[in-house]
Amino acid sequence: APDPSSAEICSIGGNLACNAGGPRAVKYGTSRDNVLGLVAVTGAGELIQCGGAYTKDATGYDLTHLLVGSEGTLALIVEATLRLTPLPVSQAGLRVLYRDADAAAAAVSRLMSQPVVPTRLEFMDARSLELLRRNGAEVPEAGAMLLVEADGDHDTLPYLLQALATAAEGDGMIALDVAMEGAAREKLWAARKALSPALRSIAPGKINEDVVVPVSRIPDLVSGVQALAREYTLTIVTFGHAGNGNLHVNILYHPDDADENARAHAALPKIFALTLALGGTLSGEHGIGLAKRDFMAQAFSPATLAAMRAIKLALDPDGILNPGKVLPPA
Template sequence: MNSLPAAFHQILTQLLGEAWRTDAAALEAHARDNSWRHALPLGVALPSTREQVQAIVRACREHGVPLVGRGAGTGTTGAAVPTAGGIVLSFARMNRILEIRPGDRCAVVEPGVLNGDLQQALMPHGLFWPPDPSSAEICSIGGNLACNAGGPRAVKYGTSRDNVLGLVAITGSGELIQCGGAYTKDATGYDLTHLIVGSEGTLALIVEATLKLAPRPRAQAGLRVLYRDASAAAAAVSRVMAQPVTPTMLEFMDARSLELLRRNGAQVPEAGAMLLIDADGDDDTLPYLLNALAEAAEGDGLLALDVATDGSARDKLWAARRALSPALKSIAPGKINEDVVVPVSRIPDLVEGVQRLSLEAKLPIVTFGHAGNGNLHVNILYHPDDAGENARAHAALPKVFALALELGGTLSGEHGIGVAKRDFMAQAFSPATLATMRAIKQALDPDGILNPGKVLPL
């Protein structure tokens, strides 16, 4: 679509006033997310109410205008980029915490609320919302739900989908639907709540969410465990996850990750790989939990195991982990970052396979991430202006996906599909399964106006 119908422009001007933007600055500000993709929309709508969202969707349907919902734009797959033109609907002004209900352990929020702001509001109540992606301070709840964001805590507390109780959403036909509510058991009808979460704005636009909260733990402690090589560390992950105590976080870092940390000033000994293991509980149970995790971490290839029980030591461990992703640019300016998932027992095979791909492509591939869920971030690093490296990096990407699928895994654990992984969906699912997904899309978005060209292969 190259231009907006005059009647459509008039409808949105009357509906939104100055919150309907077509100036160059607004269009450019909403043309990209945290991927490298860029496409200018024809307009930007900034509604303040669900009624306005509903009216916008209905106008888009009537005039055949593509619509991309947008949170804070921190996604990495191009899901918020308006590749089909049309308009961007930003939820930046729908950012109210509507209700905090400590007695029901839930909060009711609008989609534009930032994850970090919600966590601050929950602190006086001794509660938190578990999803903690790396962009937690600045990403929106709506965006978290759209891509089913996770983070290190997901190994114990689950992803966004596991921590939402109900939704109010606007479908592509402009209908307002309500599903779920402030309760944790529900055997009533189809589970539309968890269908919409993770659908990346292709089925419906979330205008309100009831979130499941957890009590803030009284005590936390961490382990730093160094291993001879990645295979030994990966085998330890399987042992840790096979015993009864569930860690709060379990992160894996390969040798290149550790080298990168040292290069950037972190005090990390030389080793083939490292695990960071966190536990939470109360003062009485935490020592037992920590001991059980330490025993499981011991085994062939162990070099050292350190315990961090005080806050500052533990914070240093996790600060090193958080520093990894931005530090990758010191190796090469180009990065393909994928978040494949395999069964925990197949992590050793995934790590070994990625190391083979690195040698084959003659490129550094740095692997780290949420090993407790079998969800590792595979970072292929290259110089975009080097034609050979560029070609080898993009040739390695399908092999990473093929490896994950061969090991019984899947394409994404928390980033979503967007445009980046859309064309690999046909490898991950059978034609019958994809046809079912398309039928659901057709039912909720009959004219295909919501985030067209995303998630499902063309």
């Protein structure tokens, strides 16, 4: 099931409204993929029901998946029917170190093009590894790292791990450790979850985006972000859910430095332009809100935005639900 970093503090309704995901989404899907039905209140005050406790439905429009991820702009979710997934019998992982980010990104493409779907596949660049070590994780120095995890039963798990290890091998791989278990494994994953808040130890200002590209284009995204960091003389830390093509690109800067502040905000549109040029999208789980609203016109055609506005008008005719978010003014 989804395991977003906000799991311990978010509400279920808020989680669904943002369609949060987390590392396990690569195998088990995001929140949207685990919702069977909803009861919600529209902006007109009407109670609507969609979906239910069944897994197959070709009846009418799919309002369930429309409302999930709508960021509270279409309706307020008051009840949800969720898919429950049995806990895996056994799980184990790989920690794979690479010479540089390009080599790790290429390995992601190999891992996701073979039949065994990992439970988690996380990418971390060199700056991320520095933060992991600062948070107490025992991580050797390297240009990049992948954390790969598989689950299954006791008999099949070794074969799944071997398939993933074979795909992870390639040019630029430095080391591969198998079956991180117990306290060391949990400590490493805990440090990974703490990466985002730890970024402020590098610089007080952070622009955190969660762009998505096709998995085959991850090498191009990583190299493109590195080029932008050099062009704008900025520290950009990249990590995230590489199995979905969803990377967190963090531009770090000092807000009281006017020149650096300007460079940071000038680099942001370039990251979105790069993402869209690679066939990607603006957000994988953080959503659009107000911060990315004005970039929507670059991601969608006028006709598509008009269709979204028509849906908004139908469900929230007075515009009282989270006004001004997601959709740019017409």
